[in-house]
Amino acid sequence: MTAKVINRFRILIAQKAMKQQCNINLTDVQRETGIAWSTLNSWANNHVTRYDASVIIAMCDYFDCQVGDLLVFEKDS
Numbered sequence: 548m549t550a551k552v553i554n555r556f557r558i559l560i561a562q563k564a565m566k567q568q569c570n571i572n573l574t575d576v577q578r579e580t581g582i583a584w585s586t587l588n589s590w591a592n593n594h595v596t597r598y599d600a601s602v603i604i605a606m607c608d609y610f611d612c613q614v615g616d617l618l619v620f621e622k623d624s
Contacts, residue, residue, distance in 0.1 A: 549622075549623045550620065550621065550622045550623065551620075551621055551623070552595075552598070552618055552619070552620055552621070553593065553618070553619045553620075553621050554590055554593055554595060554617060554618055554619075555616065555617055555618070555619060556587075556590040556591055556593075556606070556617065557591055559606075559610045559612065559616070559617065560576070560591075563610060573587045573588060573591060576609065579609060580605040580606065580608075580609050581605065582602055582605055582606070586602060590602075590606075598618070603617065603618075
């Protein structure tokens, strides 16, 4: 059995954009969070291999969510 951590970054961006009725791109997120564009790009493409607490805190603050809204643990059976 294998397992993986899936991030919901793109889903949260889409939900926030719908709520605010505007487009949100990675540059907007970078400007508001201070997170490096390359890090955001890794999150957007679900290629994150290291989850830094400072990044998770900034994202949870930006999306006004909990860690469980951002990250999902998925088991393959």
